[in-house]
Amino acid sequence: MSQNIDQENESTLSPAIGLPLIHQATSAAGCGITIVDCQQPDMPMIYANQTFTQITGYAVEEILGKNCRFLQAGDQDQPGLATLREAIAEGKECTVLLRNYRKDGALFWNELYLAPIYSDSEGQCSSRKLTHFIGIQNDVTARVTLTQERNDLVQRLQKVNRELNDFAYIISHDLKAPLRSIRMLSTWIKDDYKDNVDAEGQELFDLLVQNVEKAGLLIDGVLDYSRIGRHRNPAQELETNALLEEIVHLFPAPDAASISIAPNLPNLSGDPVRISQLFQNLIDNAVRYMDKPNGEITIGFMEEGSGGKTTSTHWHFYVQDNGPGIEEKYFKKIFQIFQALQVNANNGSSDHISTGIGLTIAQKIVTLYDGEIWVESIVGEGSTFHFTLRKAGEQQGDLLAQLSEGIDEFIVDG
Numbered sequence: 552m553s554q555n556i557d558q559e560n561e562s563t564l565s566p567a568i569g570l571p572l573i574h575q576a577t578s579a580a581g582c583g584i585t586i587v588d589c590q591q592p593d594m595p596m597i598y599a600n601q602t603f604t605q606i607t608g609y610a611v612e613e614i615l616g617k618n619c620r621f622l623q624a625g626d627q628d629q630p631g632l633a634t635l636r637e638a639i640a641e642g643k644e645c646t647v648l649l650r651n652y653r654k655d656g657a658l659f660w661n662e663l664y665l666a667p668i669y670s671d672s673e674g675q676c677s678s679r680k681l682t683h684f685i686g687i688q689n690d691v692t693a694r695v696t697l698t699q700e701r702n703d704l705v706q707r708l709q710k711v712n713r714e715l716n717d718f719a720y721i722i723s724h725d726l727k728a729p730l731r732s733i734r735m736l737s738t739w740i741k742d743d744y745k746d747n748v749d750a751e752g753q754e755l756f757d758l759l760v761q762n763v764e765k766a767g768l769l770i771d772g773v774l775d776y777s778r779i780g781r782h783r784n785p786a787q788e789l790e791t792n793a794l795l796e797e798i799v800h801l802f803p804a805p806d807a808a809s810i811s812i813a814p815n816l817p818n819l820s821g822d823p824v825r826i827s828q829l830f831q832n833l834i835d836n837a838v839r840y841m842d843k844p845n846g847e848i849t850i851g852f853m854e855e856g857s858g859g860k861t862t863s864t865h866w867h868f869y870v871q872d873n874g875p876g877i878e879e880k881y882f883k884k885i886f887q888i889f890q891a892l893q894v895n896a897n898n899g900s901s902d903h904i905s906t907g908i909g910l911t912i913a914q915k916i917v918t919l920y921d922g923e924i925w926v927e928s929i930v931g932e933g934s935t936f937h938f939t940l941r942k943a944g945e946q947q948g949d950l951l952a953q954l955s956e957g958i959d960e961f962i963v964d965g
């Protein structure tokens with residue numbers, strides 16, 4: 552459609568094509584076609600095809616001789632009109648989206664393409680004088696309505712998500728103080744009355760303290776989770792290898808597992824706190840559940856074209872371990888808030904407390920960077936957590952997916 556009509560005409564017209572055939576063709580076109588005369592005052596319409604009359608509801612005889620602005624029915628406060636006026640004044644082509652009104656007054660969205668026609672006085676096209684404009688009209692109401700509905704939905708979801716985040720934050724924050732008291736009181740009672748309580752009672756007290764501790768960790772997890780959407784540090788250039796060296800040092804040298812970082816990992820752009828938290832949670836998971844005496848944890852990335860998901864826009868990283876592995880039925884569940892995976896390490900510390908929130912947080916961070924996270928695993932052999940991150944470090948992601956995920960989690964688990 553962006554061809555220059557005056558230059559193209561002579562080369563594209565076959566001698567066999569006559570006016571009746573062109574008329575038939577424009578009549579049959581699935582879009583509105585109009586021609587206006589620029590040499591007459593107020594540029595009246597001198598041609599309108601059948602589809603234009605169907606879109607607008609006007610008969611040809613009602614509209615020929617009029618300027619097309621009658622379709623705006625006085626609704627002239629539209630950004631597209633300024634572009635249109637400029638293109639007409641400069642004799643250029645343009646595409647604009649306009650609010651137009653049918654004969655019965657119903658609004659429709661008109662995607663209008665305009666192109667100038669330059670001809671000489673005999674009507675030959677030879678780049679001389681701007682004599683006409685051709686307009687192509689498409690009724691795009693369905694598309695615009697859908698976009699508006701989607702935007703409304705995103706806004707509503709954003710609002711609900713913000714409210715849920717605030718709610719989770721406030722509740723978890725306020726629950727911390729009473730929970731601390733319960734923990735202190737139960738420890739005191741356990742210590743002060745240990746001579747009056749038999750072994751079974753002691754065991755129940757231990758269970759009480761353990762559960763209070765777990766509730767505390769869950770609350771911390773929810774606080775962490777809700778903080779991700781609340782606070783955002785500006786994106787920075789991050790040297791991934793250096794960042795990972797620091798993270799690995801945070802882990803107490805585990806007897807059971809060695810952690811190796813692939814050299815030359817691509818540098819990232821993002822919030823250092825969030826990116827660290829992402830790697831840290833995945834490494835922590837691998838260390839925590841390691842069940843082999845010679846545990847191996849590897850952090851690497853997939854080169855572009857190596858079968859992974861590294862593309863021109865995203866990096867693909869992974870954290871691999873040779874731990875106990877995960878059954879396929881849990882592959883999705885482990886990323887859902889509060890779905891703690893009951894995998895106990897066989898290395899003697901099987902009674903550790905897990906809240907299962909680490910992977911949920913990892914997923915939320917990945918989503919903020921327009922990425923995805925998934926696991927591949929073979930029970931008994933190990934797991935590989937893969938994730939992608941947008942290279943430019945944009946924190947928008949697929950907003951809709953991100954918002955609806957947040958809501959699903961709260962609806963399902965809250």
Ligand SMILES: Cc1cc2nc3c(=O)[nH]c(=O)nc-3n(C[C@H](O)[C@H](O)[C@H](O)COP(=O)(O)O)c2cc1C
Nearest residue numbers: 585586587618619620622623636649684685686688
């Ligand atoms: C070929 C052609 C087709 C046009 N088709 C439409 C149309 O379908 N709907 C519309 O609102 N305006 C259409 N216009 C724009 C109006 O005719 C007019 O140029 C516009 O409203 C800006 O001018 P104004 O400020 O004098 O109203 C068309 C213009 C041209 C040149």
